[in-house]
Amino acid sequence: MASECGFGTAEIAQGRLESLLNYQTMVADLTGLPMSNASLLDEATAAAEAMAMCNGILKSKKKTFLIASNCHPQTIDVCQTRAAGFDLNVIVADAKDFDYSSGDVCGVLVQYPGTEGEVLDYAEFVKDAHAHGVKVVMATDLLALTSLRPPGEIGADIAVGSAQRFGVPMGYGGPHAAFLATSQEYKRLMPGRIIGVSVDSSGKPALRMAMQTREQHIRRDKATSNICTAQALLANMAAMYAVYHGPEGLKAIADRVHGLAGTFAQGLKKLGTVTVQELPFFDTVKVKVADANAIAQEACKNEMNLRVVDATTITVAFDETTTLEDVDKLFKVFNGGKPVNFTAESLAPEVSSSIPSSLVRKSPYLTHPIFNMYHTEHELLRYLHKLQSKDLSLCHSMIPLGSCTMKLNATVEMMPVTYPNFANMHPFAPTDQAAGYHEMFDDLGDLLCKITGFDSFSLQPNAGASGEYAGLMVIRAYHRARGDYHRDVCIIPVSAHGTNPASAAMCGMKIVAVGTDSKGNINIEELRKAAEANKDNLAALMVTYPSTHGVYEEGIDEICMIIHENGGQVYMDGANMNAQVGLTSPGFIGADVCHLNLHKTFCIPHGGGGPGMGPIGVKKHLAPFLPSHPVITTGGFPLPEKTDPLGTISAAPWGSALILPISYTYIAMMGSKGLTDASKIAILNANYMTKRLEKHYPVLFRGVNGTVAHEFIIDLRGFKTTAGIEPEDVAKRLMDYGFHAPTMSWPVPGTLMIEPTESESKAELDRFCDALISIREEIAEIESGKADVNNNVLKSAPHPPQLLMSDSWTKPYSREYAAFPAAWLRGAKFWPTTCRVDNVYGDRNLICTLQQGSQVAEEAAAATA
Template sequence: MASFAESSKFIDRHIGPDLAATNQMLEFLNFKSTEELISAVLPKSIATDLDRAKLPEAASEVEVIAELRDRAKLNKSFTSMIGLGYYNTITPAVIKRGVLENPAWYTAYTPYQPEISQGRLETLFLFQTVITDLTGLAISNASMLDEPTAAAEAMGMARRSWNGEDEAPFLVDRDTHPQTIAVIETRALPLGIKIELIDISQPIPRGFGLLISYPGSTGALRNPARAIVEIKEHGGLAIAATDLLALTLLKAPGEWGFDAAVGSAQRFGVPMGFGGPHAGFLAVRTGLERAMPGRLVGESVDAHGARAYRLALQTREQHIRREKATSNICTAQVLLANISALYAMWHGPRGLEAIAEKVHFYTALLISNFKASGYAVVTQSYFDTFTIQTESGTEADSLMSKARSAGINIYLRSSELLSISLDESTTINDLIKLSAALNLKAKSKESLEELQNSIDETFAEDFLRSTPYLTNKIFTSKHSETSMMRYLRSLADKDLALDRTMIPLGSCTMKLNAATEMESITWPEFANLHPFAPADQSEGTRSIITDLQKWLCEITGYDAISLQPNAGSQGEFAGLLAIRKYHLMRGDTARDICLIPSSAHGTNAASAVMAGMRVVVIGCDELGNVDLADLNSKIATHRDALAALMVTYPSTHGVFEEAIGDICAAVHDAGGQVYVDGANLNALVGLAKPGKFGADVSHLNLHKTFCIPHGGGGPGVGPVGVRAHLAPYLPSHPLDVTAGPQSGVGPISGAPFGSAGILNIPWAYIRLMSVEGLKNATAIAILSANYLAKSLNHAYPILYRGKSDLIAHECIIDLRPLTKTSGVTVDDVAKRLMDHGFHAPTVSFPVAGTLMIEPTESEDLVELNRFISAMLSIRAEIQQVIDGVMTIEQSPLRSAPHTAQSLLGEWNHAYSREIGGFPNGLPDKDAEPAEPIDMPNKYWPPVGRIDGVHGDRNLICACPRPEELAIQS
């Protein structure tokens, strides 16, 4: 048979520089091959090859899609009536196509640069409005990782707010989802918090907080008023775990007197995805906003007085406060929060109410049928869920089996209790099918209709909502597809994402999220799986999970991987919990010191505190390495208490530290464990394995190294990998024994496998790339970073270098000398890059006054050179300030970014409009002239520089209601 060459391999689609560009960069760096470059930059002591037998051969894109189709067929599409916080929902097609499947939305980064993030900041602002309106509380954050972690974070907030003289327990309503209780218990244990499960119908004991499920996990609606009063009399906070769809009909938590509310926005248009990702939320009353965790979007003004959005009160967060932060949360669930906000806008208040009324009516109708058939329904007041008391465990099992034979899953709550939950997708045919399977009295549409008159009261008038919600006109003006389509386009046009430009954020790895990798996540066979469905219904997804665990073990050198952590920060927490339990099981109860370099990510310190550890900071030397003298001194000081060292490799300073093996050995000799932060794994894949050069545990960022998109600030997946001695202490789950070891630390996420709905993306990436592709991607990432560093070095000093004067996959340019002589700040450079059509590199991390640049392997030479030209143009503008041509206040650097509107208005600047809007005429004198900006494709920032101080001093985090607008006017 004749053979034919492939038109192109995926590796050539993923990696930006072609062979000619690669050779050009190598020649510029005086290397003959990427192998020679890697030999020069990577310490020989850590170099390790991948075992080709343990990774699949590279497949084509067509083959990967076909394999995923086969895996999808292994999943069984049952109707889910399990509930427990996960529900079928209908994602509006206009939102699915316009947001979830649109790279303008899913390839964006966390909106730390707000001027170029106004679109997604606006929808996050609307998300916060949805939450505050429905919960009746003053302020909401811009998403949490899921409902159980939001509840655990609320517990932490309550403890920080506790003014009692002694320790008190955290009280949890018994009628709470089991995974929520379990996650709370996991969080509480290392912090020494006692958890008490209580019946809220009884007198409330003393506690620093009380979580009440409203409605309960069994579906029961119980009046919380007395319990709220009593916990507040004890000085504790009252927290509601609630359901957004239910709140369209039910009295808001804020009206009951709750201090805070948590929950999930999943049923607002986001598929179950076998457990995630979904946006959790946390809303609070006035006075708790500075104690709450998570990102918060606030309204401010720009330099021209125009309204603009930004992240508010950031001094609470881990990247600033480190071990004193309110939480370790970094990546949240922005993409999913935006989908839920747009879902609420698409339906509007009347549409949401209609959905809720249908769900509630069908629930009441089904309850009537069960009662008419002689079953004991123990749920008296309810919204969408009810529980049946059977006469025996045998009867309960029989009902479960009969329902399953009809393609419907219901939930066995205990040996004799069954729960059934309905949702937006439930049809009258579903009720007929279930009724027939269980041989209920009414088995047809006509007979069900006859039961309408026998429906008992569903809940008392006390529970009925009387306050309006979503009253801002934005929620009633986008109901036609044309208007919504155009609104989504207008939002996307305000933002800079990977679909428009390189995002050279150091330590963030903003690489290509290929369409083939993304394609399968919306297929219903994967998207509509309930995380607690029987295992035989999810064989396709489970096979992907098994493959991914096996492949990631080979890539990292670890013996076991848990995919449960749904963010890198949670992977850190899980890894540290494993270390903690390892020491405890060995009887080393005094080991609670975690050594962390001063250059570490803020999440490291925050995670260590959450894991019950004390943080001791290790200094860095003048070359950016861990200061070995300081390390050894502190190991000696804390030898008997040393639990762990957390170190990022290659370091956040962008270098491969030669002494990493010695560092690991020194910690092990003192009885500690080594945690290698996997944030920079994109410089190691295929070249070295943390599990083989001395590390005991790492988390990975699948949303960095393995191509899950950042989504504008989430979702993420942060698997934790461990060596064999730590494997017994990986996360487990109370509702799925296959999710982790029974000796594990408990769940750290709500779903057994975390954000399983997006694991197809890294699976496809590894399947497409295989050994050679992964190694080559890493090599090109390192090559491109060194090319940028050398190209910019004559204009900006590179702060740290490794051996052979080389860097890893990122570099830090030091602006501090230029700031000292010119007054130009890193913020000035970051904002001026927006005029060039670029997202700024990482600002002032890990060193204040610097920029950290990471190009990744996906950017071609044209884009790299465009960035270099922009940076050299900015350097020339800085030189003008130094030379006295103009002051910093007169410079375009200080006025950046320039909006189109500002160029059309009155012009009082010392430079031309062309220089302001098209900064292409001031190349460095030693460089080639900068390429002019492509005028038809020019990106215009929608707002000028935003006033952050104004936003924090005048905190506005939700849309005003009509009556508030009337007062203002």
């Protein structure tokens, strides 16, 4: 089980936040750029985000983006797909042939090392780009950067890449933590989550998520990206890999990998039957041969896959798992299957680095104590346990985050993730080597079609917001195939998910907002007028069902009909699918496309902010427009004549394939009755809690029969007037009761949105309700004047041990009442590890890397003293 680091919960998430700060520091150090996020979905989409940043930096005044032809093909394709919505013109060419004469270029993307292994010196290239006012993005490899001069020192504005090779399985494509690093100058345009160092109310350093996390809900269609789920769990894995190995360990791995590649190149030269590329390389050797396919087939017989670039070109990549024996096998393969008269071991001592001195890294990295002390398994285990002890998770109590669906992840569902044949599969391995994966993809797709009422599924989108974007791009492609290029209006209710407007804007759509009625339902007459007024240009409606207000829209079928009558398509946000499964379906209701948050409804752990999966289901008429892939054919339907395919949404053909067995196992074990019962119990639990709490807090929205769906909103706005209490105060006080706060101030400011899920027992529901009722009594004491309006137990919450154990205590309530407001806390108490974090200070003083001499550094040093 894993928890989500939601808004307003930093005080009980200091462990994972420190680990993610380690990740940001690792990326910043290795790339030579001062700011990093934590994290992005994959390398290709990170490059697309960087492209959007270049566009944003120049305020969309320059509309051409140049991509070097030596970038990875999936990266090029994802950028081309994403560029369509931004009305950007992508040109792919050799970097030496880039032409800036139009004055319309906003940015360039180069690969370092290149997709075929070459390491080029981009110093003069960067100077030339900057001289023309063009921003430079470098896609790079963190392990290579222990040996190569980093992008920041070369002058790159943005660096992107994947941290997969830092201890994360390939998993047939994901999940993998991607990174984006840049300068302080562009911090307001950075996508994704950023962990920042702030201070708490006692003035001590404390960590929290910085401004980007909230931006999509605040700026909506003006947001810089639509990222919701990150790859936090994988970022933590990569960070711990760097913590364990440290700078010397990483450099030793890099030297060994480079040495194996050099030994291979030296052996091929000795053979003399092939031509080895003369350009410098790090871990990938490019070879010219007479028949690339014949070599690849011979390698396959020896259980090795080589990349065939073209009929006469092969590349061979090495990593830390490669051995000298593997290199000997390769010699035999490239010698037509015949033994050679030398060994890799005999050649290795003669091999020198192929990297020229001008590109050799001379600057230090990972100098913080965190990366220089936990180099044994015992030490790392203790450090991990220390961080874990700072975090509240489902192991401690329910996490009632509305719209996040924090529920049980059964052990048996998690087991397949560790199976070597799943974990160690390369995303571009021949499909006949992945028959098990593909059987699962087909079965899972069929099951999801039955559950949703759709005809086809794409498993490529690797997050919920990515699914939103993919679904809208499918609709866009459908309209364009029919010649309706002008259909670009998207109607979005104000009750929609925060990422919806940002997703529509990324697809180049014009957003028309429609309101809700007093009961929280979409105002159907307002929607009808909007649809009719825009009928010639209507592309889509984005609707969430049940709504984000926690009610089943009574008029949802009429809403879908209105959109269809006016030429639009219905995109249903599947974030609340766990209130539909077995009871109704998007296809039955009238939706044309819907994304599913597998990490919500179908039990993939959230991992403190990811991984997730956001596959999309579509009706038959949209099936031909599902995402494709440039490297591996994803199947699908023949396109109508003269139709442009949608293109690629994620770097891997089937997204984060390694976590799909979790959802597949869950669905297969539950069966139709179990899934339906889960929906019913989730709804029952929400309505039970509503009934218990309605006497103490106003419940904001209900359906026509007085009930709610699987989540509900309690209204705290009145307490600001009567007691000076904000939702944040209630959220922080809940920590003293041992609970994670519900979703705060969204979708309605001044409220809490509560979702119990089907996993929680009545006893746990009661315990949470009792905590909220007790807090209501604490508010009543302020309202009656018994407690001070400015100095009370809510305003001072949470109460960590260091506050309670201080020599002086000036609060007008007892230490005991602060720490133990409920009887159950005597038996098991989860302690927040910091006082209330100052969010404003953290945004105004944005620090997103470990600082030498900081409290974290001092604690680390003291631990080994």
